[in-house]
Amino acid sequence: xxxxxxxxxxxxxxxxxxxxxxxxxxxxxxxxxxxxxxxxxxxxxxxxxxxxxxxxxxxxxxxxxxxxxxxxxxxxxxxxxxxxxxxxxxxxxxxxxxxxxxxxxxxxxxxxxxxxxxxxxxxxxxxxxxxxxxxxxxxxxxxxxxxxxxxxxxxxxxxxxxxxxxxxxxxxxxxxxxxxxxxxxxxxxxxxxxxxxxxxxxxxxxxxxxxxxxxxxxxxxxxxxxxxxxxxxxxxxxxxxxxxxxxxxxxxxxxxxxxxxxxxxxxxxxxxxxxxxxxxxxxxxxxxxxxxxxxxxxxxxxxxxxxxxxx
Numbered sequence: 001x002x003x004x005x006x007x008x009x010x011x012x013x014x015x016x017x018x019x020x021x022x023x024x025x026x027x028x029x030x031x032x033x034x035x036x037x038x039x040x041x042x043x044x045x046x047x048x049x050x051x052x053x054x055x056x057x058x059x060x061x062x063x064x065x066x067x068x069x070x071x072x073x074x075x076x077x078x079x080x081x082x083x084x085x086x087x088x089x090x091x092x093x094x095x096x097x098x099x100x101x102x103x104x105x106x107x108x109x110x111x112x113x114x115x116x117x118x119x120x121x122x123x124x125x126x127x128x129x130x131x132x133x134x135x136x137x138x139x140x141x142x143x144x145x146x147x148x149x150x151x152x153x154x155x156x157x158x159x160x161x162x163x164x165x166x167x168x169x170x171x172x173x174x175x176x177x178x179x180x181x182x183x184x185x186x187x188x189x190x191x192x193x194x195x196x197x198x199x200x201x202x203x204x205x206x207x208x209x210x211x212x213x214x215x216x217x218x219x220x221x222x223x224x225x226x227x228x229x230x231x232x233x234x235x236x237x238x239x240x241x242x243x244x245x246x247x248x249x250x251x252x253x254x255x256x257x258x259x260x261x262x263x264x265x266x267x268x269x270x271x272x273x274x275x276x277x278x279x280x281x282x283x284x285x286x287x288x289x290x291x292x293x294x295x296x297x298x299x300x301x302x303x304x305x306x307x308x309x310x311x
Contacts, residue, residue, distance in 0.1 A: 044130045
């Protein structure tokens with residue numbers, strides 16, 4: 001799921017060479033990490049996400065860009081007053097679009113950004129699956145991968161497989177099923193009505209996503225999400241190749257009170273990745289927050305990103 005930080009203020013300040021200020025991130029070919037210029041942060045979307053670069057990032061002297069995902073759109077039936085009958089049956093523009101299409105769109109943005117300087121590729125939640133595949137495609141164009149409480153498939157192939165493990169037993173994803181608004185076999189995608197007025201359902205979702213945030217922050221988060229998402233996205237193989245993805249320096253931002261991707265599951269994926277590429281281990285940073293940080297924790301996340309890219 002997209003983070004509030006994607007819409008407000010993820011930030012960093014590395015106006016020259018991206019040189020991660022931590023031990024344990026040693027790229028196999030250091031010559032590919034010496035691009036100079038303004039750092040570009042590329043934000044991959046999470047589930048139901050429309051990605052965008054935060055204003056604060058640009059104000060601090062960086063380039064920032066979200067990736068326009070093919071087929072992602074809103075519709076009249078989703079507006080107010082909602083036409084729920086039409087919303088349940090109108091075919092989705094995402095019908096037929098695959099994760100490979102979304103990865104290709106992200107690769108194109110990374111290619112263009114890399115012509116101007118270092119690239120930091122950020123993925124939150126299921127967006128981690130996408131950035132692993134992007135790193136497989138263009139490992140030499142990415143200076144740093146950032147998994148923000150995100151899926152990193154290593155021993156298992158798909159996010160769905162990880163969500164079936166004992167480490168995911170405490171997830172609150174099941175509390176979100178009530179938002180489902182259409183039969184995927186009819187519309188060709190997964191569709192949610194994030195604008196429901198069901199108070200009980202909204203209360204469960206707030207606890208799952210942003211338990212420590214205000215109601216206003218929670219509603220802002222919901223309104224940043226698109227209703228449709230790819231059918232079978234979580235079941236698509238997204239394992240990074242050790243020789244390609246595995247040589248790109250990477251960071252994992254653990255959310256210690258995440259109820260969507262529990263901490264135990266985050267730790268499992270970190271361990272598996274480190275075992276797969278012992279010469280290029282995750283640099284791990286902790287954020288004491290839910291899946292989506294509130295304003296106070298968002299400020300801490302800004303500091304984390306700022307520190308990671310200082311030369």
